[in-house]
Amino acid sequence: MARQFDLFTGSLLSGIYNLLTLTLPDGWTVQRTRIPPDIYYMGVVNGKRWILEGYAAYFLVNVVTGDSYELVIEVKKLSRHKPAEAGETISSFAGHTAYISQRNYVRGVFKKTTIKEITLRTECEVTGRRICINIASPHELPAEVLEKMRESSCH
């Protein structure tokens, strides 16, 4: 069973603008962080309001184990196609080709923690956006999450 999360932001003056709809497996949720979304450009595509440039930070949480993952979604205007880079694996996201890269890095000064970071980037030709989804945590992200995320929607 999958769950869908509409990620959006807005204000009383400008109304609601959508980032994307994220699909996650059952037992996972998206929570807000204290970091407010930063939006630079918005626009209307096919009658729906979209964030065309900006970023938003969330937490991806496994509600059973309590493990949390930092989720940062960044969108930029699509100028030209960026091919796969070295180390990237090819997958799909919301019906588009997606490129996934992984890396580990150490965070902290006195208490060092190894962070596992997964970056998924895709290009949505319909809304003219380059979408970059970054998931970072000391915990391993189960493969089923990335698998389910492929069913997300960005247009």
Next chain:
Amino acid sequence: MDQSQVLVILVILFTAFIIVGNIEGRRRVDAAVLRIKQAVEKNGGELLSVRKSSSTALLKGRSLGSVENFSLLVGVVSKVNPLTYLAARAAGRMDLIMLRGALRKTPERNIALIRSRSHASRYAVRWGAVVGEINGFLVCGEKSPPSLNNELVEDLKNSGVQLVAVRTELPHVYAYIELGGDLVKATKAVKEAVEVLTV
């Protein structure tokens, strides 16, 4: 005493509360984690990891009766800020353990046992309509209350269990347990209650 002296005293007092509250909080969390570890192990469960701070701890584990994977979130009312401590106490907050778990087999119905007049009973409606009451426990859910033996209900009541819920979606199991109670007895009672509620 002039205003500047009062200000200095307040700064010293709040700094002292921050330091003492942090040390005291860590000690309370450490003691709670130790008791929980013993309770889980005595009931046949296995703990995989523990993360602690000065007011919370997150324990992950597996194989606790019919609960396959679970986490225990421990929250102690922090004394770092005396004003928020007093406000929390006045609101009825207490040191609590929240268990969330996944069952091997998805339950077929949503049902919750909530101790009457407890903190959890204020939000009973979140767990569904109240369909009955068994010896001081509200039964919230979709169907008629299950048949529970009095001994189990007494164990739940005496060991400080505020809520046991079984749901059709993840997390399948929720339990709120008061940290001041008998945790070995509470874990056993929750384990048994989950088995009864999933039938």
